[in-house]
Amino acid sequence: MPKVVHFEIPADDPERAINFYKEVFGWKIDKWEGEFDYWLVEAGEEDEPGINGAIKPKEFGNMVSDVISVDSYDEFAKKIEMSGGKMITEKMTIPDMGYTGSFQDTEGNILGIIEIFPMD
Structure with missing residues (x-):
């Protein structure tokens, strides 16, 4: 979860x-x-x-935000949009870390998601 x-x-x-x-x-x-x-x-x-x-x-x-770890950035970006939220940034790669981006929920709150690259 x-x-x-x-x-x-x-x-x-x-x-x-x-x-x-x-x-x-x-x-x-x-x-x-x-x-x-x-x-x-x-x-x-x-x-x-x-x-x-x-x-x-x-x-x-300019807002304090929380970042939620997900197993697939693309899957959760799609789920956010389908559930009434809105992705507000493009997918960004953090070298040696993963993919991240920000979204707005149905109440106007801004949060982030991150898909962390598997550790070798």
Whole structure:
């Protein structure tokens, strides 16, 4: 069953946001080594319940969003559309990670889906 596996927090000033979340919650935050500005958030210890996430520049969207892991991006994009939702971004490849995109549900909420590539 698909479940929420990641959150994203948009920021006008990512460095300011990083400092805030580090100081307030003690989160570990490191810059992603990928093609665009994105900071990975470790929001607690591995043995604690919950999920990790990221801080992103607002140019990539200005709402906090959750990302749901699916086994087939294309299948779930189709299911979203057929059930009254709307895909709002094109399918994007994250090198060495998987496929992702954003959708709007029937209530206007923006979320993401991700199909993670199988690990060898």
